[in-house]
Amino acid sequence: MKPSTCQAGVHRLMEYLEGTLPTDVRAELESHVAGCPLCRAFVASYVATPRIVRSVTEHAPTAEQLRSLRAFLQSQHGRG
């Protein structure tokens, strides 16, 4: 399906961003988005989503937790 509508464009959006769309479909999508403020707004929020989710779910173990983990694994490996 060619992305001549917003819905068709959204359907192919990830392929577009990863550069895996055929040239003619890519050109059609770019042409649609260039003339469609709704799609430009949608794409901005779509592209931002992974960055936002990554940022707010970033979680690291504490130094103490890592020390315990290494000590435990070293004891196990030493026994192997």
Place this chain on the structure above:
Amino acid sequence: MVTQTTGTSDEALARRAAAKDSDAFDELVVRYQHRVYRLAFRLVGNDQDALDVTQDVFLQLFRRLHTFRGESRFGTWLYRIATNTALMHRRARARRPTEPLEEYLPRFDSSGSHCGTPEELQVAERAEELLDRQLLGQRMMRAIEQLPEGYRVAFVLRDLEELPTEEVAATLGLKPATVRQRVHRARLMLRGCLSDLLGVQP
């Protein structure tokens, strides 16, 4: 005996660790413990389970190192172990059933045009600016947990761990096109979730 580990490739360390070189094994733990923990946290949803999974992953690594043939990158191989371990752990805990996030998919009118104004369609982009960060983190962890398992794993590896699509496909034994389709659906659902948190229909 102290052996040289810094600057050595993962694959060379893996061979040495398989031959009972404790320094090489420890170096692999140091290199990957943050990534394994982070992946586990995002797949199981809490700190204690993520630590349990991380420990289990490295114990399995220790036991299985002799089977590493170097046909894929070491990191890909370890991510596969970590992903499977986290999913098994989650299933064993019988978490609450996933609730469909279909309601967060974008809406279109009968002509295939977006519903909503540009401001409404774009609002998700401003979630970090407009919402409390801790609340947003909790809501997104819950939303990730609600994704269908296949979408969740693909999204976490591709978009949160930032592995290339081809590497995610190799890790999960899927075609790259399948990974793209699943990550895309997950992005649409999470984008809709962000909009919903800001009081706007996706």
